[in-house]
Amino acid sequence: MKRVQQGDMHAYQEIVQRYQRKVYRVISTYLHNREDALEVLQDTFLKVYTARSTWESRFSFAGWLYRIAINASIDRFRRADRGHTASLEDVMESQIHQSATVAASVDPLSKLRGQERRRLLEKAVRRLPQRQREVVSLRFFAEMKLEEVAAALDCPLGTVKSNLHKAVMGLKEMMLKQKGVLDYEQL
Amino acid sequence: MSSCETFRELLVFHAEGVLAPESIRQVEEHLASCAACRQESEQIGRIRGWLKEPELFEPEQDLAWELLPGKLAGRAASLPSRRWNLAGLGLPQWAMGAAAIAALACGLIWMMRLHVPRPPAAAIGLAGSGNAAFLDRVHTVYTREATVQYLDGCHALLLDLASTARKCDRNHFDVSLEIARARQLLQQKRMIDAGPSVPNLEQARSLCDDLERFLVNLSTSRECESGDALQLMERSIERGQLLLRIHVVSSDIS
Numbered sequence: 116m117k118r119v120q121q122g123d124m125h126a127y128q129e130i131v132q133r134y135q136r137k138v139y140r141v142i143s144t145y146l147h148n149r150e151d152a153l154e155v156l157q158d159t160f161l162k163v164y165t166a167r168s169t170w171e172s173r174f175s176f177a178g179w180l181y182r183i184a185i186n187a188s189i190d191r192f193r194r195a196d197r198g199h200t201a202s203l204e205d206v207m208e209s210q211i212h213q214s215a216t217v218a219a220s221v222d223p224l225s226k227l228r229g230q231e232r233r234r235l236l237e238k239a240v241r242r243l244p245q246r247q248r249e250v251v252s253l254r255f256f257a258e259m260k261l262e263e264v265a266a267a268l269d270c271p272l273g274t275v276k277s278n279l280h281k282a283v284m285g286l287k288e289m290m291l292k293q294k295g296v297l298d299y300e301q302l
Numbered sequence: 303m304s305s306c307e308t309f310r311e312l313l314v315f316h317a318e319g320v321l322a323p324e325s326i327r328q329v330e331e332h333l334a335s336c337a338a339c340r341q342e343s344e345q346i347g348r349i350r351g352w353l354k355e356p357e358l359f360e361p362e363q364d365l366a367w368e369l370l371p372g373k374l375a376g377r378a379a380s381l382p383s384r385r386w387n388l389a390g391l392g393l394p395q396w397a398m399g400a401a402a403i404a405a406l407a408c409g410l411i412w413m414m415r416l417h418v419p420r421p422p423a424a425a426i427g428l429a430g431s432g433n434a435a436f437l438d439r440v441h442t443v444y445t446r447e448a449t450v451q452y453l454d455g456c457h458a459l460l461l462d463l464a465s466t467a468r469k470c471d472r473n474h475f476d477v478s479l480e481i482a483r484a485r486q487l488l489q490q491k492r493m494i495d496a497g498p499s500v501p502n503l504e505q506a507r508s509l510c511d512d513l514e515r516f517l518v519n520l521s522t523s524r525e526c527e528s529g530d531a532l533q534l535m536e537r538s539i540e541r542g543q544l545l546l547r548i549h550v551v552s553s554d555i556s
Binding site: 124127128129132135139140143144149152153156157160161164165189193194229232233236237240251255276279280283284290291 | 311314315318320345346349350352353354355357358359360361370371372374375377378379464465467
């Protein structure tokens with residue numbers, strides 16, 4: 116990032132290359148629409164560049180980057196929500212139905228089960244309260260340590276742990292409720 | 303709290319590997335003797351395993367991911383830097399900065415000497431027109447800098463206004479902070495207007511005036527505005543292409 120601060124565009128490209136998919140996954144926990152998520156992803160990295168001078172090396176770059184991504188995602192979600200007609204759940208249900216239909220026609224049963232399980236889990240993650248979702252996305256999708264998550268969210272480590280506990284238990288409960296719908300003898 | 307409940311509170315942290323060695327030993331001893339907690343622990347482990355699957359929230363594989371870094375680098379390079387980056391300046395930039403500061407210091411010293419009785423200009427061979435040109439130059443630099451700051455402030459305010467989410471109630475948004483910032487920017491604008499007129503800033507002046515009209519409207523808004531009123535403001539921003547014009551004018555005068 117220090118090289119980026121000096122205007123090194125190759126270093127900037129390396130950063131985008133390195134983080135783009137992880138940041139996309141974090142953004143996707145807020146925005147289910149691929150185009151919206153891609154747009155926020157680009158805005159995030161452009162903001163990293165325009166605000167590069169405000170980053171200080173004593174802080175974690177990843178924490179700073181994900182904070183920008185989360186703020187941008189929340190802003191986009193709220194703006195979309197303000198003048199919005201369809202609810203998040205409506206759109207999500209419709210997407211799940213569409214993709215399940217396509218998947219059923221081309222994939223073997225086990226693969227379909229895996230895809231359905233992931234879709235249900237994605238839906239469950241999106242239903243988590245905001246702080247729990249932030250903790251889960253940074254811990255598992257951004258692959259940060261709990262201490263790094265605490266620094267990125269600017270909150271005590273104890274708060275992160277407590278939210279992680281609630282989130283995992285909440286996801287377990289939500290997934291257990293799906294047991295009757297799909298074949299989840301594994302859970 | 304029963305023994306099982308106590309241990310179940312620790313299972314997520316046990317799976318995360320953040321427990322102290324003594325707690326780990328106690329949890330594992332309990333799991334070895336309690337089938338229900340063992341099942342709970344396995345379920346937690348499975349959820350964590352699924353959360354770690356790379357396919358979860360994974361974008362589709364396509365060429366866009368390969369092209370994105372280059373595309374963003376191109377867009378980023380065309381953006382103006384919005385803040386000074388002293389830490390990132392190299393030796394040439396520091397040298398130029400020092401020279402500029404020295405020039406400004408000379409200008410200030412010269413202005414202070416204006417108050418000291420001087421011999422006739424002819425006696426010391428000074429040409430008044432040369433000094434006036436220097437002063438004009440100082441004023442120009444100052445006005446340009448103040449205009450850029452004003453435009454930056456307006457840009458940030460418009461973006462924040464468009465994304466404000468602080469609610470007073472279900473249908474109204476709290477824009478009190480934005481109103482306060484609009485008033486500050488109006489003061490800045492008045493200071494720019496009070497300064498000398500600078501050539502080659504006509505386009506910026508026209509934009510600053512348009513922004514001033516918007517700021518006046520905003521500064522006289524209610525602190526709790528309806529979503530409809532905010533949408534009207536957003537439409538006004540879009541109609542006047544304010545953000546785009548700020549971007550273009552800032553790039554020009556920077």
